[in-house]
Amino acid sequence: MSHEALSQPIIRMQDIIREYVVGGEVMRALNGVTLSILRNEFVAIMGPSGSGKSTTMNIMGCLDRPTAGDYQIDGNSVSALQEDELAQLRNMKIGFIFQNFNLLARTTALENVELPMMYAGVPPKERRERATEALIRIGLQDRLHNRPNELSGGQQQRVSIARALVNRPVLLLADEPTGALDTRNTAEILALFEDLHAQGNTVVIVTHENEVGAHAKRIIRFRDGCIESDTANGAMVMTHATD
Amino acid sequence: MPLTEIIRSAFRSIRANRMRALLTMLGVIVGVASVIALSAVGQASTDSVTQQVEALGSNLLTIMPGSASTSGVSLGAGSATTLVYSDAAAITANDPNVAQVAPLVQRSVQIVYGNSNTSTQLQGTTANYPLVKPTPVAQGRFFLPQEVTANAQVAVLGSQTAQTLFGFQSAVGQTIDLNGVPYTVIGVLAPEGSNGFQNLDDRVMIPITTAMNELTGSDVLNSIDVSATSQQDMALAQQEITSTLRNLHQLGPGEASDFRIMNQATILSTLQSVTQEMTDLLTGVAAISLVVGGIGIMNIMLVSVTERTREIGIRKAIGAKRSVIMAQFLVESVVLSVGGGLIGVVLGGGGAAIAGIVLHKSGLVSLSAVLLSVGFAIVIGVVFGVYPARKASALHPIEALRYE
Numbered sequence: 138m139s140h141e142a143l144s145q146p147i148i149r150m151q152d153i154i155r156e157y158v159v160g161g162e163v164m165r166a167l168n169g170v171t172l173s174i175l176r177n178e179f180v181a182i183m184g185p186s187g188s189g190k191s192t193t194m195n196i197m198g199c200l201d202r203p204t205a206g207d208y209q210i211d212g213n214s215v216s217a218l219q220e221d222e223l224a225q226l227r228n229m230k231i232g233f234i235f236q237n238f239n240l241l242a243r244t245t246a247l248e249n250v251e252l253p254m255m256y257a258g259v260p261p262k263e264r265r266e267r268a269t270e271a272l273i274r275i276g277l278q279d280r281l282h283n284r285p286n287e288l289s290g291g292q293q294q295r296v297s298i299a300r301a302l303v304n305r306p307v308l309l310l311a312d313e314p315t316g317a318l319d320t321r322n323t324a325e326i327l328a329l330f331e332d333l334h335a336q337g338n339t340v341v342i343v344t345h346e347n348e349v350g351a352h353a354k355r356i357i358r359f360r361d362g363c364i365e366s367d368t369a370n371g372a373m374v375m376t377h378a379t380d
Numbered sequence: 381m382p383l384t385e386i387i388r389s390a391f392r393s394i395r396a397n398r399m400r401a402l403l404t405m406l407g408v409i410v411g412v413a414s415v416i417a418l419s420a421v422g423q424a425s426t427d428s429v430t431q432q433v434e435a436l437g438s439n440l441l442t443i444m445p446g447s448a449s450t451s452g453v454s455l456g457a458g459s460a461t462t463l464v465y466s467d468a469a470a471i472t473a474n475d476p477n478v479a480q481v482a483p484l485v486q487r488s489v490q491i492v493y494g495n496s497n498t499s500t501q502l503q504g505t506t507a508n509y510p511l512v513k514p515t516p517v518a519q520g521r522f523f524l525p526q527e528v529t530a531n532a533q534v535a536v537l538g539s540q541t542a543q544t545l546f547g548f549q550s551a552v553g554q555t556i557d558l559n560g561v562p563y564t565v566i567g568v569l570a571p572e573g574s575n576g577f578q579n580l581d582d583r584v585m586i587p588i589t590t591a592m593n594e595l596t597g598s599d600v601l602n603s604i605d606v607s608a609t610s611q612q613d614m615a616l617a618q619q620e621i622t623s624t625l626r627n628l629h630q631l632g633p634g635e636a637s638d639f640r641i642m643n644q645a646t647i648l649s650t651l652q653s654v655t656q657e658m659t660d661l662l663t664g665v666a667a668i669s670l671v672v673g674g675i676g677i678m679n680i681m682l683v684s685v686t687e688r689t690r691e692i693g694i695r696k697a698i699g700a701k702r703s704v705i706m707a708q709f710l711v712e713s714v715v716l717s718v719g720g721g722l723i724g725v726v727l728g729g730g731g732a733a734i735a736g737i738v739l740h741k742s743g744l745v746s747l748s749a750v751l752l753s754v755g756f757a758i759v760i761g762v763v764f765g766v767y768p769a770r771k772a773s774a775l776h777p778i779e780a781l782r783y784e
Contacts, residue, residue: 304699
């Protein structure tokens, strides 16, 4: 990999605007957001509800498209893509981790982890091997054939992390990943995120909890659809002042 | 995503709701089972009608006199006296496509044997009558051509008539009395039942010459039964007979025939078309229940899409394309309809097999009915699965994920 490729941002948002029409009235959820996230960063996106952090995450995760502005993930411009192309980007580039785990019920841990590879067209044998390996790596070797309702919250979140990692995405995108967990499991999952970051993964956590945000190396705060502050290690590095 | 994976996942979600799946399939089960069972019953009734008509004789044409009229009032078919014994001879002599000719005289007579006395139908005919209409003899024999020529006073009894007169005693060789004239019983017919018009077991048959001389006193016939040389020649034979009789009866070109010819093939095809129509009607009603079953599947699939909105959201978030979600739900509804179809085939086939045992028939379940109804079930699964599947695939991932 060349030096340029390494230094190229994974995420590049340029003047992103997202408007919704609610009851005939135009609501502007994002009002000109510009940000870049480099490879192997550990970023927390924070802000009160309604600040635009969820909308940012949806766009970042290719679940939604901006009304205006340019968004590139790993060099791919997203704005012009069709639904199925977005699905493919989500499948290959992004690993989602949700607050309520979002595992498929009636489906074993192993099968849940296999699912992204199934959509990617990975052959069954390789799929099974990679899924097993991913689950072993996060310490669930005894729970391969358990269904979500047979797993604790912490275990379920580990399965969903394994599922997020299994297609080797460029970005791990976690939406309040500890919101449904107790203190002990929260600590374990956050430690896992730090491990993943240490192993070279790019991690973005969306949260409103300061303790969670504190684990990140960079914190981007949102307010009223704009970036309020962008700080590293608790120290202010740059501020996108908007009027 | 390969089809096998999609089918596996369809089975998994169906297994998760077994009772509901079964109830959903019930509509298709009932539909397919009734299509198969009813078409089998229809086939059985068509077969039995064909059998009955064919039992009347093969390649049979029946010539009846026209209807007489008195002062403009028609007395009904067969009432005229336009058909005579020499007509039968002329048909035999002139018409190459006619194989056998059996003229028939009918009267009602009183038979006396000792103290027994019964009223029955007398049929005077020629010795070749059994060649035109199957007339199996159980005991003794039918009368011979020389007995017809010789005005022999011999009689063949229907099985029921023989029983009435003689009980369990043998009738052959006994002498009976018809309107005061003695006849020797030379045979008893095997039981045949009814031909749909008259009871074939209650009759007495004698040579037509004897009947004309002793009983009717004229050469007027009630009908002439004719067999054509083959099934294909029936129309030709009918034309020949028509022209022979019209010549003989000196009818001008504009005049109506004073006789009618009933073609057994025509009767058969009429009856067959009636039973076929009945079968089609029943099958059609059953097919409607298949459509209703399909609507049931669509209903449940729509419920299922709503219930699994979140699952659809998850699948989309981790990379499922529209087509994959669409295929998943479509395969599920096809699995339901095909499953219902197969259970329906088993039940319908079983029902038809039981009907076959009761009716002493086999091979009633037609492969075409099975293929048609299962094919129809698959089509229904696809047609009624498309709308829910499209609905599922069109869900927006964010909204689907947010759905509680």
